[in-house]
Amino acid sequence: GIAREAGRRAKVAVAAMRDGVDPVGACVGLRGVRIQSIVRDLNDEKIDVIEWNPDPATFILKALSPARVSGVYLDEDPARGKTALVVVPDDQLSLAIGRAGVNARLAARLTGWRIDIKSLPEAAAESLNRLSTDPEFAEMAQREAETVPLIEAILAKKAETRPVTPEEYQVLTAFNDRVQRAAMEKRLAVRLEQMRRLEEVRQSIPAGAYQTELAATGLPERILTILT
Numbered sequence: 001g002i003a004r005e006a007g008r009r010a011k012v013a014v015a016a017m018r019d020g021v022d023p024v025g026a027c028v029g030l031r032g033v034r035i036q037s038i039v040r041d042l043n044d045e046k047i048d049v050i051e052w053n054p055d056p057a058t059f060i061l062k063a064l065s066p067a068r069v070s071g072v073y074l075d076e077d078p079a080r081g082k083t084a085l086v087v088v089p090d091d092q093l094s095l096a097i098g099r100a101g102v103n104a105r106l107a108a109r110l111t112g113w114r115i116d117i118k119s120l121p122e123a124a125a126e127s128l129n130r131l132s133t134d135p136e137f138a139e140m141a142q143r144e145a146e147t148v149p150l151i152e153a154i155l156a157k158k159a160e161t162r163p164v165t166p167e168e169y170q171v172l173t174a175f176n177d178r179v180q181r182a183a184m185e186k187r188l189a190v191r192l193e194q195m196r197r198l199e200e201v202r203q204s205i206p207a208g209a210y211q212t213e214l215a216a217t218g219l220p221e222r223i224l225t226i227l228t
Helices: 023-028 030-041 056-063 090-097 099-111 120-133 135-143 148-159 166-203 207-211 221-227
Strands: 002-005 009-014 046-051 071-077 081-088 114-119
Touching (some): 002 099, 009 023, 009 056, 023 030, 023 046, 046 056, 056 071, 056 081, 056 099, 071 166, 081 120, 081 166, 090 099, 099 114, 114 120, 120 135, 120 148, 135 166
């Protein structure tokens, strides 16, 4: 796939058609000679060559290069569409978004997912709030009772612009990851239950009903108009 804003940047997803071939290396060439000739022809337009991946989370992570990503959390809602929450370290936020949002915009077009990028402290603060306000996370809040004060202390340090250690960033990352993955599991469980109930309703409808024209049902004209 290719997503491009002419004259600014292009993102190209590539895959190998046979084993043993490095698709990115094949496109870039030895010391970048292949890609550089194309860059020159396009008046020095930036080109990101990334390896396509069938796993959406991995593909999104790669599509946001050169930014370093802490976590990707997917939400495939039948009504709202496909949304990915991407969490990045503080110092990677502007790089992930790109100048005038071009990096995030191209990554979204390339992957087909709407991408919401947040810094690690912001995402951790939202996860903390979820534990304290959402009744569905009450059990998890109990399990995380010892971790919560530590998370609050780290976020307070960050808010006061005091230095945060790499170890503390790791604690934030692990905490946010646990909460976000729990949220993903809960969303999936709800949708599976909805699909199960919908299938039960469908099974209760006689097969012949699906072949019946609306006009032949004898419904009032107003109802027919609404259904049509």
